[in-house]
Amino acid sequence: MSRMRTFLRLTVLASILAISAPALRAQDQAQEFEEPGLEEPLPVPEENLTPQPPVYDDVPLQAETEKTHIDELFDKLRKARDPRYAKTIADGIWAEWFRSGSATVDLMLGWANDAFEEKKYNVALDYLDQVVMRAPDFAEGWNRRATLHYSMDNFAKSMTDIEKVLELEPRHFGALAGLATILERTDRKEAALKAWMRALEVYPAMGSAQEAVIRLSDELAADPV
Numbered sequence: 001m002s003r004m005r006t007f008l009r010l011t012v013l014a015s016i017l018a019i020s021a022p023a024l025r026a027q028d029q030a031q032e033f034e035e036p037g038l039e040e041p042l043p044v045p046e047e048n049l050t051p052q053p054p055v056y057d058d059v060p061l062q063a064e065t066e067k068t069h070i071d072e073l074f075d076k077l078r079k080a081r082d083p084r085y086a087k088t089i090a091d092g093i094w095a096e097w098f099r100s101g102s103a104t105v106d107l108m109l110g111w112a113n114d115a116f117e118e119k120k121y122n123v124a125l126d127y128l129d130q131v132v133m134r135a136p137d138f139a140e141g142w143n144r145r146a147t148l149h150y151s152m153d154n155f156a157k158s159m160t161d162i163e164k165v166l167e168l169e170p171r172h173f174g175a176l177a178g179l180a181t182i183l184e185r186t187d188r189k190e191a192a193l194k195a196w197m198r199a200l201e202v203y204p205a206m207g208s209a210q211e212a213v214i215r216l217s218d219e220l221a222a223d224p225v
Contacts, residue, residue: 070096074171077203086205090173097140097169105135112144121152139168143175155182173203180212189216 073093080086100106112127125148131141146161159182165175180195193216199209 074202077205078201080205083205083207086203090203090206094174097143097172100131100135100138100141102135102138105131105138105141108134109141109144112148116148116151121148124148125152137168139165139172139175142168143172143178146175146178150178150182155186158182171202173199173206173209176202177206177209180209184212184216189220192216193220 070093073089073096077086077089077093080089098109100109108127108131112124112131115121115124115127125145128141128145128148131138132145135141142161142164146158146165149155149158149161159179162175162179162182165172166179169175176195176199180192180199183189183192183195193213196209196212196216199206200213203209
């Protein structure tokens with residue numbers, strides 16, 4: 001029944017999008033300037049009230065601005081030593097990561113999260129499969145699926161998705177922590193230690209990583225050669 005409900009939701013969503021497309025095209029033709037769609041942020045008015053260029057001309061600048069912003073957050077995160085302040089910065093980075101740029105993907109990601117919270121893992125997996133298929137460059141889609149695979153004890157599949165996350169965003173401290181946790185659970189302590197240390201390079205004030213590095217260092221030092 002859960003898979004049937006998932007299929008019906010996706011079918012309804014596809015129907016809505018198909019119906020909306022012609023209407024949106026007709027509306028665009030009737031306007032002198034394009035209005036931003038659901039997947040685009042509202043443009044910020046200029047102080048001199050000059051007309052804004054079409055939305056599609058703004059996309060590269062918007063992407064560059066977002067990249068600059070997240071780079072600034074990572075720079076602050078590396079310098080932060082107070083755990084509470086660092087967590088505030090990390091939360092800001094997470095907020096950036098959750099922006100897929102697609103209303104459809106955001107909707108399916110929300111459905112997947114709801115199913116995950118209800119422990120309907122197969123339903124959540126159906127949605128996340130759609131997310132990574134529709135938005136293969138959206139790192140958080142792969143990370144969500146990696147987390148789901150981990151919760152289902154599918155460690156190999158989780159690590160495969162984590163590799164994709166780190167390919168898209170090498171600074172993803174959440175994925176690095178997930179990788180380290182899997183390596184430690186599968187008794188690969190040296191590799192786990194390296195993964196935790198990589199996380200600390202990005203997020204030095206991460207308490208769980210600090211504790212894991214100390215613990216694993218002590219355990220490896222105590223192991224006979």
